[in-house]
Amino acid sequence: MNIGKHTFNSPVILAPMAGVTDSPFRKLCYQLGADLCVSEMITSEKRLWKTRKTQLRLNHEGEQGIRSVQIAGTDPLKLAEAARFNVKHGAQIIDINMGCPAKKICNVQAGSALLKNEPLVADILSSVVAAVEVPVTLKIRTGWDAQSKNALNIAKIAEDCGIQSLSVHGRTRADAYRGEAEYETIAAVKSAVSIPVIANGDITSPEKAKAVLEYTAADGLMIGRAAQGNPWIFKQIKHYLATNRLLTPPENEEVCLVLTEHLHNLYQLYGELSGVRIARKHIGWYIKDRYIKDRQVTESFRKHINQVDGANTQIKLITEFFNLQQPTLAA
Numbered sequence: 579m580n581i582g583k584h585t586f587n588s589p590v591i592l593a594p595m596a597g598v599t600d601s602p603f604r605k606l607c608y609q610l611g612a613d614l615c616v617s618e619m620i621t622s623e624k625r626l627w628k629t630r631k632t633q634l635r636l637n638h639e640g641e642q643g644i645r646s647v648q649i650a651g652t653d654p655l656k657l658a659e660a661a662r663f664n665v666k667h668g669a670q671i672i673d674i675n676m677g678c679p680a681k682k683i684c685n686v687q688a689g690s691a692l693l694k695n696e697p698l699v700a701d702i703l704s705s706v707v708a709a710v711e712v713p714v715t716l717k718i719r720t721g722w723d724a725q726s727k728n729a730l731n732i733a734k735i736a737e738d739c740g741i742q743s744l745s746v747h748g749r750t751r752a753d754a755y756r757g758e759a760e761y762e763t764i765a766a767v768k769s770a771v772s773i774p775v776i777a778n779g780d781i782t783s784p785e786k787a788k789a790v791l792e793y794t795a796a797d798g799l800m801i802g803r804a805a806q807g808n809p810w811i812f813k814q815i816k817h818y819l820a821t822n823r824l825l826t827p828p829e830n831e832e833v834c835l836v837l838t839e840h841l842h843n844l845y846q847l848y849g850e851l852s853g854v855r856i857a858r859k860h861i862g863w864y865i866k867d868r869y870i871k872d873r874q875v876t877e878s879f880r881k882h883i884n885q886v887d888g889a890n891t892q893i894k895l896i897t898e899f900f901n902l903q904q905p906t907l908a909a
């Protein structure tokens with residue numbers, strides 16, 4: 579499949595996750611096999627572009643892979659301006675967010691709330707596509723709620739407006755993250771349009787990835803939460819798709835090395851104080867399902883490390899922890 583001049587073969591893509599897919603995390607995911615990483619969303623509200631939060635999100639320094647930047651908003655002209663602004667700052671693909679269920683976003687009729695207004699969807703997509711030379715992609719849920727699943731209509735609108743690839747999370751907005759993602763709608767979308775379709779939602783293992791790819795006939799897969807604390811999932815899935823064999827999980831030493839690199843990059847981007855705080859949730863994810871035999875030890879370690887405010891101490895504790903643990907990976 580192609581997104582503009584970028585060619586992929588069954589790509590495994592890192593989903594945009596606000597507060598997670600910042601540049602330190604994207605760097606690691608690219609190193610560990612992701613074909614494409616989508617950045618955290620950037621608001622179309624110009625007055626917020628100068629804030630520290632947006633400035634940090636605009637940072638792509640040292641990133642090796644393709645720079646796909648997600649924008650969020652509701653006004654076609656503002657979104658077009660946001661797209662131009664991000665291309666000027668290095669975006670090579672613009673992704674439009676019509677999938678986010680957060681109240682903060684939906685209350686201003688952005689994110690997945692847009693799915694309820696098909697004419698506005700068409701206006702936004704045409705306006706953004708016309709605004710930039712780089713390819714524009716779209717991310718949606720299957721609809722607003724079970725009674726108004728309109729992913730097929732939206733997909734056709736996207737195709738007509740020149741969208742170059744469509745990611746579909748197999749839940750409605752009303753589902754939030756409850757229940758299980760369904761893939762029937764994604765399969766239906768795939769057979770209804772000729773632009774590339776990317777399947778997303780609850781893809782947590784190489785085996786599930788293969789099953790979803792086969793069931794939906796999608797052109798690629800998008801992984802969100804399963805990559806948290808597990809950036810190895812990209813090469814694990816790709817290896818399984820290519821060989822039907824599972825890669826052995828990373829050894830302690832490697833987990834420690836990757837996590838330590840992640841932490842150093844967080845300190846560098848956010849500064850020591852914020853970096854150490856942001857690192858805590860990532861540390862929690864890295865250790866979460868790895869040491870189930872010693873769940874209590876892991877839990878008391880997590881509590882302990884969450885009290886620490888210095889980068890050196892955080893790194894020292896991590897190194898000691900990994901030297902002591904016997905990995906027992908969750909199935």
Ligand SMILES: Cc1cc2nc3c(=O)[nH]c(=O)nc-3n(C[C@H](O)[C@H](O)[C@H](O)COP(=O)(O)O)c2cc1C
Pocket residue numbers: 593594595596597598618619648675676677678717747778779780781800801802803804
């Ligand atoms: C912490 C978090 C933040 C997210 N932020 C965004 C976002 O900024 N834009 C977006 O389109 N989706 C966002 N999502 C949704 C994910 O991209 C993805 O569609 C969803 O998590 C389902 O995929 P998964 O089951 O692989 O996690 C977010 C999800 C999580 C868990």
